[in-house]
Amino acid sequence: MNLPEHSPLGKTSAYRTDYAPELLFPIPRQGKRDELGLKGTLPFFGVDIWNGYELSWLNMRGKPQVAVARFTIPADSPNLIESKSFKLYLNSFNQTRLAGPDALKMLLQQDLSAAAGANVHVTLTMQEDFAKLEMGELEGQLLDRLDIDVDNYSPQPETLKANFDELPVEETLVSHLLKSNCLVTGQPDWGSVQISYYGPQIDQESLLKYLIGFREHNEFHEQCVERIFTDILRQCKPQHLTVYARYTRRGGLDINPWRTNFSSAQRPSNLRNARQ
Known part of the structure; x- marks a missing residue:
């Protein structure tokens, strides 16, 4: 292997x-x-x-x-x-x-x-x-606008919270503060992430803290996105969920993983963003 x-x-x-x-x-x-x-x-x-x-x-x-x-x-x-x-x-x-x-x-x-x-x-x-070849930014409400205190830089799924007592919502949230590190070398990987869902409303502060929690985490791009998807699905229980990340390039390559459980979700357009 x-x-x-x-x-x-x-x-x-x-x-x-x-x-x-x-x-x-x-x-x-x-x-x-x-x-x-x-x-x-x-x-x-x-x-x-x-x-x-x-x-x-x-x-x-x-x-x-x-x-x-x-x-x-x-x-x-x-x-x-x-x-x-x-x-x-x-x-x-x-x-x-x-x-x-x-x-x-x-x-x-x-x-x-x-x-x-x-x-x-x-x-x-x-x-x-x-x-x-066109450029474009991920669409959605910007989580980075939130003024929060952060003291954890490893992913903690229990950070995530959702409102299970209200009617479900449909929304798209975006953050440009995603950073993780290469699984082998520890070199930094920088990215933007878009989270679209339908279900109990996710507490935005908890989601931003969770995403910032990848800052000292070592995993490949694809693995980080699957971890984000799985943690949100388990903790917040949306019926529909899509997670899409655009990572900056290294060595002339960028990697942009897209994961969804929504059968009618359209594949992303692959527009290069400003940092790419």
């Missing part, structure tokens, strides 16, 4: 510039899900949306080509892909000659699907279409 500590994270790595799919390092998702008590049918579905901004290869005449890539990995795939290995893999195309974007896309989908254990969808935006 591939464990995070065996990955390229925190180790000196040689940058291959010739195609090397063996660089990809898959990590089983189930280990961290076991910590959350998630066995059997998951309480959510969703995707991990990765954006790659440092993708380049050579055409058959040796001229460099560039593109921006979007990779969509199903949340029910057996494995996540460790981000540094993903970066090293993408760099292995730098001096690789390919017949065109379609040939690149075929290899990317083939290799990433094999690593994830499920079909990974790849979209390439070529240089002539860069101007079509």
Whole structure:
């Protein structure tokens, strides 16, 4: 079994510039899900949306080509892909000659699907279409406006409170104060998070304190989002819940996990925000 500590994270790595799919390092998702008590049918579905901004290869005449890539990995795939290995893999195309974007896309989908254990969808935006890439911020009521005292920086689910004595509400809440740390290296990961739900009204101060509680917590992006989803679902008991995080990029990659239990929820638009 591939464990995070065996990955390229925190180790000196040689940058291959010739195609090397063996660089990809898959990590089983189930280990961290076991910590959350998630066995059997998951309480959510969703995707991990990765954006790659440092993708380049050579055409058959040796001229460099560039593109921006979007990779969509199903949340029910057996494995996540460790981000540094993903970066090293993408760099292995730098001096690789390919017949065109379609040939690149075929290899990317083939290799990433094999690593994830499920079909990974790849979209390439070529240089002539860069101007079509839009930006936008997460919509919702801003939790960060609250003036609160904070003295805890590890996630505590018992912090979360909801009003079970009133009628259910439907609302979307946003915070830009999400920070966690890499599971292996401890390097900081910065993000924004959007929480949409229908159910007992969540106490906003308790939710903001809970989210700030990830500040010294070590976990991968995908794992943090699943922890947030699971804790809110158990403590606040919404009928419908969606958690979506946009993390800032590292090594030319950003990771944006989306989890929901609402069957008609629309997949997010993947608009890059100001910090990305």
